[in-house]
Amino acid sequence: MELKDCRRRIDEINSEMERLFLERMEISLDVAAYKQEHHLPTFDPAREREILRRAREKAPAGLAPYVSHLFQQLMEMGRSYQNRSVPCEETLTGQIRAALENTPKLFPTDAVVACQGVEGAYSQIAVNRLFQYPEVVYCPRFEDVFRAVGAGKCRYGVLPIENSSYGSVNEVYDLMKQYRFPIVRGLKLRISHNLLAKRGTAPGDIREIYSHGQAIGQCRAFLAAHPEIKVTPCANTAVAAKMVSESERRDVAAISSRECASLYRLDILSDAISDSDHNYTRFICISKEMEIYPGASRISMMAEMPHRPGSLNALLSKFAMLGLNLTKIESRPILGREFEFKFYFDLEASVYSEEVLALLSELAAGPEPFEFLGSYTEL
Numbered sequence: 001m002e003l004k005d006c007r008r009r010i011d012e013i014n015s016e017m018e019r020l021f022l023e024r025m026e027i028s029l030d031v032a033a034y035k036q037e038h039h040l041p042t043f044d045p046a047r048e049r050e051i052l053r054r055a056r057e058k059a060p061a062g063l064a065p066y067v068s069h070l071f072q073q074l075m076e077m078g079r080s081y082q083n084r085s086v087p088c089e090e091t092l093t094g095q096i097r098a099a100l101e102n103t104p105k106l107f108p109t110d111a112v113v114a115c116q117g118v119e120g121a122y123s124q125i126a127v128n129r130l131f132q133y134p135e136v137v138y139c140p141r142f143e144d145v146f147r148a149v150g151a152g153k154c155r156y157g158v159l160p161i162e163n164s165s166y167g168s169v170n171e172v173y174d175l176m177k178q179y180r181f182p183i184v185r186g187l188k189l190r191i192s193h194n195l196l197a198k199r200g201t202a203p204g205d206i207r208e209i210y211s212h213g214q215a216i217g218q219c220r221a222f223l224a225a226h227p228e229i230k231v232t233p234c235a236n237t238a239v240a241a242k243m244v245s246e247s248e249r250r251d252v253a254a255i256s257s258r259e260c261a262s263l264y265r266l267d268i269l270s271d272a273i274s275d276s277d278h279n280y281t282r283f284i285c286i287s288k289e290m291e292i293y294p295g296a297s298r299i300s301m302m303a304e305m306p307h308r309p310g311s312l313n314a315l316l317s318k319f320a321m322l323g324l325n326l327t328k329i330e331s332r333p334i335l336g337r338e339f340e341f342k343f344y345f346d347l348e349a350s351v352y353s354e355e356v357l358a359l360l361s362e363l364a365a366g367p368e369p370f371e372f373l374g375s376y377t378e379l
């Protein structure tokens with residue numbers, strides 16, 4: 001067959017397939033109405049298995065996987081369409097609409113904000129970027145930031161969530177799983193690490209370096225070039241700088257920010273010691289109540305996936321169907337369960353879109369556990 005003849009035939013098939021697809025979707029709605037009347041769940045695994053078996057039987061061996069995938073997608077779309085037709089409790093969309101209505105138009109310039117560490121911590125630098133006049137409450141651990149927000153002691157909490165060269169801050173992801181506080185703002189901050197020591201210390205004198213595990217992980221090449229130096233993790237990069245400044249020893253140094261050098265009166269022995277010049281950390285600003293400020297263009301959520309082939313793919317297809325770009329996916333083990341995970345998703349998506357709201361309410365309706373983690377702007 002000539003190319004143009006092939007294409008003409010493909011066009012005819014496409015039209016026919018579209019007509020049949022639309023008819024199939026409409027009939028799905030009749031099935032949904034029947035199921036609702038008879039209190040039956042949307043998902044009927046036995047029926048889906050039977051459909052797949054029959055379809056695969058007819059397919060030539062090489063095409064069976066394609067046929068399976070096609071029918072899985074068809075049934076997934078059928079279920080999604082059915083779920084949307086069923087009047088469901090609009091709790092989540094109601095909450096989102098209320099947040100859109102009740103959140104002030106401008107992000108606050110001053111607030112009481114919790115962050116981990118001490119003066120000069122990268123989290124505190126992030127707080128200063130997010131708020132013009134913050135009252136900063138320093139917490140010893142990440143969890144204390146969540147607690148301060150939960151107890152109403154601080155209106156907001158600022159936490160690092162991910163670094164461009166060292167990856168996720170797992171502890172913060174796990175705390176998000178536990179506390180489920182919505183994210184109201186995001187910030188991408190360029191991080192440039194320095195080696196700080198007491199004034200007058202010679203680089204050759206250093207025998208021990210303190211820093212936070214994340215910062216140590218972001219300076220692996222520098223540390224590998226100095227195997228004689230002991231590396232000791234501590235709570236925070238600013239805590240490390242403070243420890244060095246207060247120490248009697250003259251052979252210790254800290255990996256910390258430039259700000260900490262002047263704050264704790266330390267010398268910069270080496271600057272820009274990060275493995276990559278493009279070293280960025282993403283921070284999140286959490287609050288106890290959902291707040292959605294104008295222009296919010298990102299959505300964060302978490303979901304549990306059942307152990308079924310294609311279950312993650314099914315969720316990702318729902319995002320793809322709306323043309324939503326996934327900017328982050330992370331999975332964290334669920335405590336007390338064997339190799340079962342909670343997935344986190346960050347999407348470029350707008351809660352001003354009715355289609356996105358419909359998707360969120362479909363996911364919130366279950367059957368798998370799902371949590372909306374806010375909609376926000378990332379600076």
Ligand SMILES: C=C(O[C@@H]1C=C(C(=O)O)C=C[C@H]1O)C(=O)O
Pocket residue numbers: 028031042043044045047048051074075076078079082
């Ligand atoms: C349409 C139905 O609902 C769901 C969707 C199916 C499909 O698209 O073929 C099959 C089984 C159900 O999980 C049905 O039960 O027939």
